[in-house]
Amino acid sequence: MREVTVELGERSYPIYIGEGLIEQAGEYFTKHEISKKSPLMIVTDENVASRHLSKLEVALQGAGFQVVSTIVKPGEKSKSLSVFEDLITKALEAGLDRKSTIVALGGGVVGDLAGYVAASYMRGIKFIQVPTTILAHDSSVGGKVAVNHPLAKNIIGAFHQPELVLYDLSTLQTLPLRDVKAGLSEVIKSGLIWDAEFVDWIDNNAERLLALDEEALGYALYMGCNIKAQVVSQDERENSLRMILNLGHTIGHALEAVAGYNELLHGEAISIGMIGSARLGVKLGGSEEIYTVTKRVLSRMGLPVGLPEHLDIDAIMEAMLHDKKFSEGTMVFVVPTAIGEVIIDHSVSTELVREIVEQLKQEAV
């Protein structure tokens, strides 16, 4: 078992990473003083429920927790205000009170959605992340919780840190290949913003990662959680440094919204966005290697690197104006200056961004 701490003073919390941790959830929750007198609500989706929910219920009930479970439909469309409202109704019906805890069992969709319910219900109750996707090494850490609006991704949300993250890597063995690849996109992002050696390691271990080799995956997800924890510990509310975690996201989030939240997975959209950022990095004076290495690693993982032909460029440009980093009339971009290094650039013109997005149509998809 590996452990990483997100250092946030009295709101610090551990990320436990290992095999078979769900079976020990009762002990972990007891250690973290989760109430056994108030009901605890697990939120999960249909795909995860059929594979992993009963293990968690049994472990928690066995340790004396009062467990209710609620299951949402899988996919990005569940990150909506209407599903949010359904969950508030479920919480009220189940009698959740201020000492109750909401547990997100699933990927980033369930984590963001359940986390926003926990942040809002009775103005905020405890929250625990039990991630079950590769991508959730990113989404379960750092306390960003949100639902989408048809016009803009993650636009209704809060910062609400979990009490702990219990990352049971054995759950990843049931992931569909498309979600394996999409999750690895954010692992690659962690390397691209922070650690060139890690990018090199990913490049050399792509096949092992795609085959869900336990040792390789354990190391990659530990590294991803560790990078994320270091960034969040220094800038919880994204005043400066934390923006780097948004590499590829200005374009990526616009693509997700324009594609209606059902065509591109988040990791796929971010992959295309990171190619755009790499092109921007080269355009602004960085070495050609930024682009060639970024494209090679993403392609090796079987991720998309070009824009789907039918997506409209005007609509993408319009959606980008809703990015949370756009303020006071300025677009803010995370721009790579080398592999493993990025800067926050406040002076990228919309004309240049448009040129980059147009070039994305020329990439081999």
Ligand SMILES: NC(=O)c1ccc[n+]([C@@H]2O[C@H](COP(=O)([O-])OP(=O)(O)OC[C@H]3O[C@@H](n4cnc5c(N)ncnc54)[C@H](O)[C@@H]3O)[C@@H](O)[C@H]2O)c1
């Ligand atoms: N809060 C953050 O900091 C943050 C960071 C990155 C991404 N996100 C958000 O995360 C979301 C994407 O997360 P995701 O890729 O995990 O998507 P997801 O939660 O939709 O999970 C992907 C798919 O895998 C299924 N699944 C999950 N675990 C499984 C398992 N163990 N076995 C079989 N199937 C399983 C799900 O049902 C779903 O169909 C996006 O909404 C994105 O915006 C948030």
Ligand SMILES: O=C(O)C(=O)C[C@@H](O)[C@H](O)[C@H](O)COP(=O)(O)O
């Ligand atoms: O934790 C962060 O900060 C991130 O930016 C991580 C991203 O991978 C993630 O997709 C996040 O949800 C994006 O946040 P947003 O504020 O741009 O909506």
Ligand SMILES: [Zn+2]
């Ligand atoms: Zn992301």
